[in-house]
Amino acid sequence: MSTQKHARQQYGDVHESEAIRIPEEKAEQLVDALNTDLAATYVLYHQIKKHHWLVEGAEFLGIHEYLGEVAADLEAGADVIAERAQALGGVPLSGGANFEEHAPVTPEDTDAYDIRTSLENDLEMFGDVIESLREHIQLANSLGDYTTEEQLREILETVEEHGHHIEHYLEDDTLVQFE
Template identity: 90%
Template structure:
């Protein structure tokens, strides 16, 4: 058990990085934006994992595999975001309850839904996160933090690509019967 009595750094406090030379007031804005991105990404990650576990039907395998890949990409993006927040002198947000509390997106409830409804819920969240990332990319640019801007662009590329693919899964054209013919 640790004998440390006080936190080395409290969540919300930002210490200026001598190496990065981004003024503390700018770093605070960036870390706050990154922690919001981190929270939203992990809320989406957990929802996508839920759908990965619960998918059923004729297209089960392809969607199951794809949603596993989506979750992996989201986790990789979240890691990049958290490490950048730390590099800027902040403490990355952590913990499921904290993610939901700080995220600008809300997950669906705990019930299981058909895969079309599940993917529609995912697509909505992908769109919300896309808009938020674009705003934070612009913020990083305006504050002169081109590295954060570039890293968020990488995350955005994955988010947009997965949103686009999910949109294709939701198209009406399918080889799978949608019901019985009378």
């Protein structure tokens, strides 16, 4: 058991990084934005994992495997976001309830739905995450934090690509016939 009696750093406090040299007031804005994106990414990640576990039907294997790849990419992006928040002198957000509380997205409820409905819900959340990332890319640029801007751009590219692919899964053209 830990003998530490006090937190080394409180969540929400930002300590200026001597190496990165972004003023504390700017770093606070950036860490807040990053924690918002971290929360949104993890909420989306958990919804994608839910659909990965629950997908059924003729297209099960392809969608199951694809959603596993999406989840892995989201988790990797979340790691980049959290590490950048820490590098800027902040404390990355953690914990499921905290993610949902701070996220600009709302997950679907805990029930299981058909895969089309699930993917429609995912597509909606992808759009919200994309908008948040774009807003925070502009913020990072306006504050002169080009590293955060570039990292978020790379994450945005991946998120947009997955959103686009999910949109394709939802098209009417399919080989599966229903009787």
